[in-house]
Amino acid sequence: MPTRALVFDFDGTLADTESAVLQSWQETFRAHGTELPLEAWYAVIGTQHTTPAMFALLAEHVPGIDPKALQPVTKARVHALLESLGPREGVLDYLETAKDHGLKLAVASSSSGGWVNSHLDGLGLARYFDAVLTGDRHRAKPDPDLYLAALDALGATAEEAIAFEDTPHGVTAAKAAGLTCVAVPNAITASLDFGQADVVLPSFTAKPLDALLSR
Known part of the structure; x- marks a missing residue:
């Protein structure tokens, strides 16, 4: 699919x-x-x-x-x-490629809407997303509720969606909701166990989104 x-x-x-x-x-x-x-x-x-x-x-x-x-x-x-914070390297390429392919995009975060939306705006990322689901309105990870809500908001099934996560708790939530999950650990989480993930990438620059979609 x-x-x-x-x-x-x-x-x-x-x-x-x-x-x-x-x-x-x-x-x-x-x-x-x-x-x-x-x-x-x-x-x-x-x-x-x-x-x-x-x-x-x-x-x-x-x-x-x-x-x-x-x-x-x-x-x-x-x-x-956080004043000098920017998106992780390769994130913008992923989002641009996704939009070129006409994919629907959502954020699913255990953090509050105030935290997530303010940073998405500050990073210039808000315009890419069709929905933003946050922990002040849904049960936090590792519960799958955020991912189920994201699928509902995007009008997609779990089989049609890919999740991107940086923590094992997040991977657990995505897999419990039935999504394929790509783990992209950061410097803080790189040593953790991502055995539940379908794919583990050291960074977003390690594999272009087109190559991931063709897989």
């Missing part, structure tokens, strides 16, 4: 926001005299539970800490680190 739709994760897939978020949390932990264990980060990356999980972990190491007081500080640091 020919491919009619592509569904992209946002954080870490279309743009490497995850590096900035991780750096912010590492700085926060170090400012309080402790280190953030990477295995704790990997346990929640790609889900909706990152912020509460990080604050809960920090509270274990630093009793009496006030997450509400720290939240504006960590948020401001992330935005400062």
